[in-house]
Amino acid sequence: MIPCSRLPSFLAILSLWTSAQVKAQDVPYINIKGSKFFYANGSQFFLKGVVYQQVPDSDEQGSVSANLARSSADNIYVDPLSDASACQRDIPYFQRLNVNLVRSYGIDKTKNHDDCMKLLAKAGIYALIDVPAPGLTIASLNPTWNDVLYDRFTSVIDVMHTYPNLLGFVVGDNVIAGVGETDSGPYVKAAVRDMKAYIRQKDYRPIPVGYVNDVLQGNAAAIDPQSKDTWEYLNCGGIDDRIDFFGANMVSFCKGSTYTGSGYNNATQSLSNYSLPIFLAAYGCSQALSRDFSEIKVIYGQQMSPTWSGGIIYEYFYQGPEPAYGLVSVSGSKVSLRTNFADVLTSIATVSPSSVASASYSPSDTDAATCPSGAATSLPPNPRIALASPSSTMSGSSTKGTGSASASSSSSKSGLSSGARAGIGVGVAVVVLVAIAVALLFIRRRRRQKKTREDEPEQWTKTDLAADGVDREARGHGPHMADSNARFEVEDTGKIRELPEHPPIFEAPGEGENVSEMAVSSPRTELPAPSRS
Numbered sequence: 001m002i003p004c005s006r007l008p009s010f011l012a013i014l015s016l017w018t019s020a021q022v023k024a025q026d027v028p029y030i031n032i033k034g035s036k037f038f039y040a041n042g043s044q045f046f047l048k049g050v051v052y053q054q055v056p057d058s059d060e061q062g063s064v065s066a067n068l069a070r071s072s073a074d075n076i077y078v079d080p081l082s083d084a085s086a087c088q089r090d091i092p093y094f095q096r097l098n099v100n101l102v103r104s105y106g107i108d109k110t111k112n113h114d115d116c117m118k119l120l121a122k123a124g125i126y127a128l129i130d131v132p133a134p135g136l137t138i139a140s141l142n143p144t145w146n147d148v149l150y151d152r153f154t155s156v157i158d159v160m161h162t163y164p165n166l167l168g169f170v171v172g173d174n175v176i177a178g179v180g181e182t183d184s185g186p187y188v189k190a191a192v193r194d195m196k197a198y199i200r201q202k203d204y205r206p207i208p209v210g211y212v213n214d215v216l217q218g219n220a221a222a223i224d225p226q227s228k229d230t231w232e233y234l235n236c237g238g239i240d241d242r243i244d245f246f247g248a249n250m251v252s253f254c255k256g257s258t259y260t261g262s263g264y265n266n267a268t269q270s271l272s273n274y275s276l277p278i279f280l281a282a283y284g285c286s287q288a289l290s291r292d293f294s295e296i297k298v299i300y301g302q303q304m305s306p307t308w309s310g311g312i313i314y315e316y317f318y319q320g321p322e323p324a325y326g327l328v329s330v331s332g333s334k335v336s337l338r339t340n341f342a343d344v345l346t347s348i349a350t351v352s353p354s355s356v357a358s359a360s361y362s363p364s365d366t367d368a369a370t371c372p373s374g375a376a377t378s379l380p381p382n383p384r385i386a387l388a389s390p391s392s393t394m395s396g397s398s399t400k401g402t403g404s405a406s407a408s409s410s411s412s413k414s415g416l417s418s419g420a421r422a423g424i425g426v427g428v429a430v431v432v433l434v435a436i437a438v439a440l441l442f443i444r445r446r447r448r449q450k451k452t453r454e455d456e457p458e459q460w461t462k463t464d465l466a467a468d469g470v471d472r473e474a475r476g477h478g479p480h481m482a483d484s485n486a487r488f489e490v491e492d493t494g495k496i497r498e499l500p501e502h503p504p505i506f507e508a509p510g511e512g513e514n515v516s517e518m519a520v521s522s523p524r525t526e527l528p529a530p531s532r533s
Contacts, residue, residue, distance in 0.1 A: 028041070032244060032276075035307075036361065042358035044309075044355040046355070048098050049102060050103070052103065053106070054078040079108040097345055098348050098349070100124060102120065102125060102126075105130045107133075117160075121165040126166070128170065131152070136149060138188055140176070144187065149191070150382070150383045153195055157195065157207070161204045171191045172191070173212040176211075177226070188211060189234060190381075193382075208245050210243045211243050211247070212247035213227050213230050213247075213248065215231075216266070221261065233369075235276055244277075246271075247278070247279055250263075250264065250280055251283060253298070255291065256290075259303055264299075264304065268307050275369070280308065282312055283299070283312070288323035293343045297347055327340050
């Protein structure tokens with residue numbers, strides 16, 4: 001029973017613990033059921049995302065996609081999720097736009113991402129991570145799936161899998177040029193198979209693995225036949241070889257366009273019976289000067305939201321030269337808004353997608369797609385398994401060695417004299433007696449230690465118990481509990497306040513709440529600090 005004098009402190013501790021448990025639920029895992037994403041509470045999750053990737057200041061100006069397509073991975077992209085000060089700077093602007101997801105085309109696996117991922121989690125923002133890197137991706141022509149790519153892909157999984165606000169991994173973006181035996185399609189499908197197997201093998205939580213591809217023929221409204229083969233091929237066959245989601249790049253909706261004029265209607269109709277979640281992995285008119293993001297109301301409207309799970313704007317950073325994309329320009333800690341920021345803000349504030357609760361949703365199309373004609377019927381092997389010696393050779397070598405050792409032993413034994421055999425017997429007996437003596441001494445010592453602990457229980461402090469694995473896991477430090485989000489809020493509070501020059505990061509709004517609108521008076525305006533009113 002707790003003494004009354006200690007009751008206030010006990011209640012304070014209980015309050016902190018309860019608060020930590022509540023915070024742990026602020027960023028629930030996103031689950032997949034049929035062709036939709038759902039929060040843990042059963043409400044549907046729609047991506048309201050933005051591409052969050054930047055090229056170095058010293059690099060020549062150009063689009064993210066152009067820079068990422070280069071052959072060398074050295075100094076041609078910035079890992080935004082490893083820079084806590086940049087995340088601190090940008091998250092309030094994400095919140096102004098109701099962004100709930102960022103997509104990164106490439107991360108540096110050698111850097112730490114804890115601070116940014118926790119800051120994003122506090123704001124209710126998830127991350128979609130591409131596992132390739134510049135120069136480390138499956139090629140469209142002369143493809144390969146080798147140990148170098150395998151190690152790159154799995155290392156990204158190792159680095160990012162602990163974060164509860166990780167939505168999933170992308171194994172490739174628009175790299176499939178065909179699905180025949182010698183095309184790149186089978187290599188991407190093999191990568192999907194091996195990444196899903198790796199996640200299971202490592203006993204990580206089930207993390208979705210998907211692929212992104214263009215859907216329409218350039219700016220035309222027609223479906224690209226190769227794209228159709230791609231999304232069908234990646235969703236056919238055994239479940240272990242199939243993607244978990246498909247992202248579509250669609251950049252044909254420009255100022256003055258419509259649902260039908262842009263080809264969005266054709267894409268929606270073609271994918272309406274797809275058994276996996278689909279979303280726009282990159283949208284925004286390909287002609288920078290014709291962007292007004294009026295497609296946002298269509299994407300989240302009644303025509304598309306029953307089929308699509310939202311989309312991702314291309315892109316957050318303005319990276320020149322004109323005409324260029326981007327919602328903001330950044331210089332150090334300063335953020336300047338561009339015209340399209342106001343366009344997105346205006347459109348996203350009024351959307352209300354058609355949603356369904358998980359409990360009342362019974363997917364009708366759950367089967368694998370039919371493999372397209374001419375598709376490869378076999379996949380490249382897992383490169384790590386392929387590098388090992390064939391099992392038959394290993395078995396043969398082992399059997400041969402065992403047989404040789406047996407023959408040698410038999411020959412040797414038959415040649416031993418009676419005296420030699422007696423000497424060996426005495427030696428074995430001595431070893432056994434010594435082992436028994438050591439075991440008895442060990443048991444006696446353990447009994448004394450146990451009696452001492454029972455007589456003096458006060459000597460076992462919390463510091464001593466910290467060395468025990470069970471206690472460490474109970475406090476969130478165990479290997480399979482490293483993502484314990486009960487510590488997000490407590491550990492990040494001080495870090496957030498170290499950067500007072502930036503607008504504060506809000507906690508994610510509750511269900512049904514919206515981030516308040518803000519006015520943007522000009523194309524380049526410093527964003528005022530948000531208020532909680």
